[in-house]
Amino acid sequence: MTRLDAWHLPGVDAAGVREWTERELVDGLTLRTPVPEPAALARVIDHIRTARERSLAHRPVQDIVAVIDEAAARLQRPDDPRRALAERALPALTGYSPPMIRLILDRMLADWRKDALETMLEAEFGDPLVLDRFRPGPAGGRIRAFGPELAFHIFAGNVPGVAVTSLVRSLLVKAATLGKTASGEPLLPALFARTLAEVDPELGACLAVTYWPGGSAAPEEVAFRAADTVVVYGGAAAADDVRRRVPADTRLVVHGPRLSFGVIGREALREAEVERTATAAAYAVATFDQQGCVSPHAMYVEEGGEVGPRAFAERLADALARVQEELPRGRISPEEAATIHQLRGAAEFRRIAGADIALHEGPGTLYTVIYDADPAFAPSCLNRVVWVKPLPELGDVVNAVRPFAALLQTAGVAGAGDRLLDLAERLGRIGVSRVTDLERMPWPPPTWHHDGRGPLRELVRWTDLDE
Amino acid sequence: MLDQEGMALRAELFRLFEGPIDEPLDDDVFDSLARRIFQYQFTHNAPYAAYCRRRGRFPEDVAHWTEIPAVPTAAFKEVPLVCGDPGDAEAVFRTSGTTAGPERRGEHHILDLSVYHASLTPNFAAYLCPDGTGLPMLSLMPPVAQMVDSSLAHMISVVVDRLGGEGSGYYAAVGSGIDLEGLHGALERFTAEGTPVCLLGTTLAFVHWLDALRERGIRYALPPGSRLMDTGGSKGRRRIVQEDELRREYAERLGIPADHCVNEYGMTEMCSQFYDSVLRDRVRGRAGGVRRKVPPPWVRTRVVDPDTLAPVRPGEVGILQHFDLANLGSVMAIQTEDIGREVEGGFQVLGRAAGAPPRGCSIAMDLLLEAVEGLGR
Numbered sequence: 001m002t003r004l005d006a007w008h009l010p011g012v013d014a015a016g017v018r019e020w021t022e023r024e025l026v027d028g029l030t031l032r033t034p035v036p037e038p039a040a041l042a043r044v045i046d047h048i049r050t051a052r053e054r055s056l057a058h059r060p061v062q063d064i065v066a067v068i069d070e071a072a073a074r075l076q077r078p079d080d081p082r083r084a085l086a087e088r089a090l091p092a093l094t095g096y097s098p099p100m101i102r103l104i105l106d107r108m109l110a111d112w113r114k115d116a117l118e119t120m121l122e123a124e125f126g127d128p129l130v131l132d133r134f135r136p137g138p139a140g141g142r143i144r145a146f147g148p149e150l151a152f153h154i155f156a157g158n159v160p161g162v163a164v165t166s167l168v169r170s171l172l173v174k175a176a177t178l179g180k181t182a183s184g185e186p187l188l189p190a191l192f193a194r195t196l197a198e199v200d201p202e203l204g205a206c207l208a209v210t211y212w213p214g215g216s217a218a219p220e221e222v223a224f225r226a227a228d229t230v231v232v233y234g235g236a237a238a239a240d241d242v243r244r245r246v247p248a249d250t251r252l253v254v255h256g257p258r259l260s261f262g263v264i265g266r267e268a269l270r271e272a273e274v275e276r277t278a279t280a281a282a283y284a285v286a287t288f289d290q291q292g293c294v295s296p297h298a299m300y301v302e303e304g305g306e307v308g309p310r311a312f313a314e315r316l317a318d319a320l321a322r323v324q325e326e327l328p329r330g331r332i333s334p335e336e337a338a339t340i341h342q343l344r345g346a347a348e349f350r351r352i353a354g355a356d357i358a359l360h361e362g363p364g365t366l367y368t369v370i371y372d373a374d375p376a377f378a379p380s381c382l383n384r385v386v387w388v389k390p391l392p393e394l395g396d397v398v399n400a401v402r403p404f405a406a407l408l409q410t411a412g413v414a415g416a417g418d419r420l421l422d423l424a425e426r427l428g429r430i431g432v433s434r435v436t437d438l439e440r441m442p443w444p445p446p447t448w449h450h451d452g453r454g455p456l457r458e459l460v461r462w463t464d465l466d467e
Numbered sequence: 468m469l470d471q472e473g474m475a476l477r478a479e480l481f482r483l484f485e486g487p488i489d490e491p492l493d494d495d496v497f498d499s500l501a502r503r504i505f506q507y508q509f510t511h512n513a514p515y516a517a518y519c520r521r522r523g524r525f526p527e528d529v530a531h532w533t534e535i536p537a538v539p540t541a542a543f544k545e546v547p548l549v550c551g552d553p554g555d556a557e558a559v560f561r562t563s564g565t566t567a568g569p570e571r572r573g574e575h576h577i578l579d580l581s582v583y584h585a586s587l588t589p590n591f592a593a594y595l596c597p598d599g600t601g602l603p604m605l606s607l608m609p610p611v612a613q614m615v616d617s618s619l620a621h622m623i624s625v626v627v628d629r630l631g632g633e634g635s636g637y638y639a640a641v642g643s644g645i646d647l648e649g650l651h652g653a654l655e656r657f658t659a660e661g662t663p664v665c666l667l668g669t670t671l672a673f674v675h676w677l678d679a680l681r682e683r684g685i686r687y688a689l690p691p692g693s694r695l696m697d698t699g700g701s702k703g704r705r706r707i708v709q710e711d712e713l714r715r716e717y718a719e720r721l722g723i724p725a726d727h728c729v730n731e732y733g734m735t736e737m738c739s740q741f742y743d744s745v746l747r748d749r750v751r752g753r754a755g756g757v758r759r760k761v762p763p764p765w766v767r768t769r770v771v772d773p774d775t776l777a778p779v780r781p782g783e784v785g786i787l788q789h790f791d792l793a794n795l796g797s798v799m800a801i802q803t804e805d806i807g808r809e810v811e812g813g814f815q816v817l818g819r820a821a822g823a824p825p826r827g828c829s830i831a832m833d834l835l836l837e838a839v840e841g842l843g844r
Contacts, residue, residue, distance in 0.1 A: 345539025
């Protein structure tokens with residue numbers, strides 16, 4: 001049996017750990033993390049804060065970029081032992097199929113390479129050297145950005161890479177960084193942290209990653225008291241819980257669950273185009289098995305094109321069948337499967353009752369496309385279940401999704417032609433934070449204003465120097 | 468309104484309801500009745516027939532009851548599933564709709580309440596009153612007059628009327644919740660008299676009540692033989708763990724031992740119910756087996772593969788399908804969103820799909836519907 005250490009805690013020696021939490025995966029792999037004793041966690045926090053004060057706080061941001069880049073490069077190599085471990089363990093941990101895990105790892109790792117990180121720094125700060133020293137400001141004088149002394153991240157969900165991206169952002173602004181992983185994906189953040197520490201022990205000493213069950217009061221109290229910034233991923237209930245427990249002057253950054261959808265105009269529905277459009281839509285649905293906040297629940301399809309919405313639904317189902325060959329859907333729970341059967345059944349009986357509905361089902365529960373002439377937005381139960389809804393005019397999508405304005409995130413748009421700018425304006429107005437094409441829908445660039453905000457800027461505070 | 472075949476089937480069902488509750492029907496007997504009911508429902512329930520036709524299942528091709536198409540419970544939210552005119556229904560039971568926000572509520576049209584009443588009474592009596600009826604029944608559910616839509620309120624009113632003894636009553640009201648004072652008085656009185664009682668309510672009501680008792684530092688030692696029936700789980704949690712904790716509290720706070728705590732599993736879309744066999748086993752000297760739900764002879768429960776809906780091997784976890792002959796006037800074959808497994812002599816319910824959160828960073832359907840309801844206010 002192989003024991004996988006799903007933690008990275010500077011100053012903690014495995015031999016000195018009194019109690020372990022172990023979790024058995026398939027094929028003889030067991031994950032272990034130390035049971036967090038508040039006193040031990042406090043020592044880890046001291047350790048990473050001291051290390052930051054000694055080194056990270058004074059290191060040029062270019063230096064940090066170089067270390068992260070090298071760690072990502074190592075994890076990109078197929079023969080890297082940690083990469084191999086990730087490929088072996090993540091399917092069992094997250095439920096995603098091995099090809100899906102490989103795809104996610106490749107796409108995510110590219111975001112942590114030098115070019116991507118530099119682009120993000122420039123997009124966020126214009127002059128990233130503000131993280132190193134006072135630099136000329138836009139209105140005369142000088143400005144300087146300071147990251148948190150200690151950022152405590154609480155992760156959620158099972159999408160590999162989301163947590164690492166958060167850790168990377170935190171390190172770029174030179175924060176001592178403590179990450180509490182989610183039970184859905186406790187591994188990759190630890191593998192990343194260990195790789196980073198191997199590349200550069202000094203930076204590795206400023207970063208701690210481990211797991212405990214979310215909401216555990218004792219370790220979280222310690223971390224909440226110590227951190228000046230808390231980054232929390234998860235639902236409204238988790239965010240509210242954290243909000244109640246952190247001191248009032250702590251900066252709180254919340255990434256809640258979000259909702260995305262597709263919008264397809266006539267130009268993308270020409271016979272010559274529609275195959276490509278359907279394929280791109282199918283990948284957007286299939287990626288992360290639709291569990292991502294970037295994953296579309298519904299495709300809004302404009303009427304009057306060469307291929308209409310009803311026929312498009314069929315094309316989309318065919319495309320999902322093809323995508324299944326390349327990116328098989330992962331394992332789902334019996335409850336999730338039961339929900340898919342219920343949703344299909346409800347749609348079928350609505351059709352029987354006279355609604356204009358067409359149902360396309362893959363074998364078992366592998367994929368489901370429901371064409372429904374009712375334009376009202378309908379949530380999907382996920383795991384590759386997608387609605388196709390008709391739009392008389394592309395812009396009508398705005399009214400359809402408006403009731404969910406507070407939750408909207410990505411709109412994947414195809415075939416809007418010269419109406420794109422106007423559509424983006426109207427979607428932006430109600431709260432959509434990203435308008436992109438269907439191909440790029442699952443993979444927001446590192447420069448993206450994550451949920452409409454500045455992912456690095458929201459971590460820093462500024463000092464202005466008037467001269 | 469039942470036609471001649473419907474009346475004949477009704478008569479057969481009444482004979483079953485009066486028969487021995489512990490003896491499963493021969494498969495031949497169940498099969499022949501199930502297929503006749505399928506034929507009847509195919510003929511009279513147009514939406515169901517359309518569903519079957521789409522699956523290529525016609526009564527003449529169905530060789531065994533296991534081939535009868537099961538209807539997902541969500542269908543009851545979309546269309547009246549009734550044999551004949553929905554307007555002829557003697558009652559319409561509606562799902563609560565509380566776990567799914569403003570989602571449409573499921574409706575179960577009951578054409579003939581007498582079938583419903585005749586099926587529920589012997590089943591309840593067998594599992595809650597195996598040692599004889601006549602205990603005072605104290606309901607934590609409001610009287611049915613305040614909750615005309617609720618199949619549970621209706622069921623409780625029937626058992627209280629037919630099986631409850633002197634001093635039975637309702638200790639909750641819509642709007643004001645549980646009548647703590649009234650219930651306290653009644654329990655003190657019955658305890659002083661040494662009269663065992665039967666408490667009835669939703670699991671949630673019991674949880675609220677226990678919380679209130681804990682706050683006030685009240686503990687009862689109800690007379691031996693006292694028992695309770697709770698029903699429904701708490702959202703999104705694995706039921707078995709939750710029930711264990713709860714049963715410890717029932718023992719500590721009420722003095723009702725675990726083998727007198729009978730969990731009922733039922734649904735608006737089904738006329739029949741399932742009960743834990745603990746109390747019946749205990750009274751009949753067969754205690755010691757695993758806690759399980761036992762279908763009455765007129766119900767068959769199947770566990771099917773969550774993906775393919777093919778039957779699983781005995782003991783494997785899957786989706787529960789129930790074939791409830793007492794659903795004569797609606798649809799007999801029901802596919803639930805409940806997860807369970809077969810055990811010796813019955814089955815166990817392990818979870819319900821409602822409330823299962825997404826694993827990633829997208830949002831759960833239930834939450835979305837709640838969110839839109841919140842925004843609409």
